[in-house]
Amino acid sequence: MEAQMATVVAHNIISPLGFTSEMNYHAIKCGDSSLCFYERAFGTSLSVMASMFDEAIRKQLQIEGFTWFESLVIQSVRKAIADVGMDVSGKDVCFVLSTTKANVESLDTISDEQVLPGRTAEKIARYLGFVNEPLVVCNACISGVSALIAASRLIDAGFYRHVVVCGCDVLGKFIVSGFESLKALSPDECRPFDEERIGLNLGEAAATVVLSADKGKWHICRGAVCNDAYHISTPSPKGIGSGMALAKVLGNEKEELAFINLHGTATLYNDQMEWKALERSHLTDVPANALKGYLGHTMGTAGVMECIISMLSADDGVILGTRGFHSSGVSGVINMSSHNRSSDKNAFIKLISGFGGCNAAIFFTAKAEEDNRALPLPDYTTISKVILSSKEIWINENRLPTVERGKNLIVELYKRSMGDYPRFYKMDGLSRLGLVAAELLFQSVPAFDDYEQTAIVLFNHSSSLCADKKYLASISGEDNFFPSPSAFVYTLPNIVNGEIALRHGMHGETSFYILPERNEKMMGQLVGSTLADENLSYCLTGWLEYMGEDDFIADIRLIKKVN
16 A cells, blocks of 8 residues: 555534634634523423524524534535545545534434435535445544544545545534533533633534645644543543553653643533643643633534644644643643633644543644654454344354344343443343443453454444434423433434453454445544554454344454454
C-alpha cells in the first residue's frame, strides 16, 4: 500500500452561532454563547437551558424530502467539500457519520428502516454523490473523536485517499428527557470545572472535517480509545480510561502542546475524572480549556466541532477561555482560565469521554512532517467463534443442545455460562445477547486471560432500535411521560461493548459501528486498522443484531494478531 498520512484539508461548522467554522470560532473568541432557556420544550413539561436553532434558521436549512437531522448533515458536508472542490464520487472517497441518535427524534413519524443510522447515512451519501457504502460511528459522546481516529486509520492504511467525517445530533424530547431522567442537566448556563457546577447543557449542531492523503496543514498524529471498565454511566473516579488514552497519544511531545481541549461537561463526576486523568499523565500544568459553555454538549458533533475550533484557535495563537469557569472545583491545580490567552505552539490534544465507559484522545499537530507514514496492518487469525441465533447456538463447529428459544434461549445460556451476574437482568436485549455470546466465546478458549490486550469492535445494522422504542413508549404523551434513566442509557448501542468490558475488566479499545448492510470488507478494514495498535494482541469482533425477542443474531469471533 502507498504510504500516506491523514491531513485536514477542509472543515465546516453549522451551529446557532454561525454557518461556517470561522463564524463559530470568532463568536466563541468574543465570548458569545448560544445557550438559551426554553420553557415547556418540545411540547412537554420540560424546561431546559440549551443551544438550539430558531424556527427561521431551521426553515432556511431544511431540505425537502429530508428530516431536520439529515438536512443539517447535508448542509455541513456540502459546504465543507465545496471549499476544496472535492469530487466525492470516486472509489477512493468514504463518508463517515458520527452520531449518537441520528433520526431518533423522528422515530414516531417515519418507518423503522428510515430511522436506522446506517440507512440515514446511505440516503445522505447518495444525495451528495458518494458511491462507497458509508460508515456510522456510534460510540456515545466520544463518537466524533472515534470517527476522526477511524477515518485517519483508513487513510493511513491506504484504504481510501479521502474521508469526509460529519458529526451531528439534534435535540428533541427523546434526548432531552433522557438526560433529564439522569439528573444531569443544569437549569442555568453550565460551568465547566467550576466549584459551583451542577450539570450540563445540551446543544445541536453539525460539524464536518475532510481528511485527505493530500497535503494539509493539520494532521492527526495519534489517536486512542480506551475503556474504564468501571461503570456504564459513571466515569471512573481514577480517570483510568482517559488517563490511558492520554498516555497513548502524548508520546514525547508534551512541550509542543498549546493546550488540551477537555470534554468539560460541567457535571460533578466527569470534570473531576478528567482532572484525575491529567494528573495521572502529569499534564495538569499544560493549559486546558472546555467549550461547552458556548454551544452546549452537542453529543456526536462535539468531538468533531471542538477539534475544528481548537485548530482555528491554535492557528490564531489563542487558547480560548472556558466560559462559566471562575474558581476551580476539582481536587487539585488545573491550568484553566475564563479569559483567552496566547500561545505560539502548534499542537493540541482533544480529550473526551462517554457512556459505556469509553474514552478517547486525539493528538493534532501542524508541525511539518518530512515523510509520510504507512499504518502497519498486522496479519491475524480466528482462534474461536460463536454464532447465537434465536433458535440455536454454535461454538466453532459444535452445536450446543438447548431447550429454550428466542429471548429464553439467551437466559438459558446465561444461567449455564454465568449465573452469578445479576446486572444481566437490568440489560436491554442487545446487551444481554452480546454479553452471553462474549462469555461463551472467552470460555471456549482454554485459559484465556489476555483481556487487557483485547479490543472489542462490534457492528450491526439496527443500532439499538428495540431499546429506542421501549424508551419512546415511556415518554409517549403528557399522561404517560415517565422517562427511565436505565432505559435511556441502553438506547446507545455501544453500551454492549461497555458491559463486556466491565464484566471482564477490559481497558482496550471499545468501538461500535453501524453499516447499511453487513460488509465484510469494511469490517475487516476497521478491525485490521484497530489491531495496528501495538498494545493490542486480540480483538473480539463481529456482527451483533437484535431486532426483537425472536429475531437476533450474534456472529462473533476472537481473533489473534500473528505478527
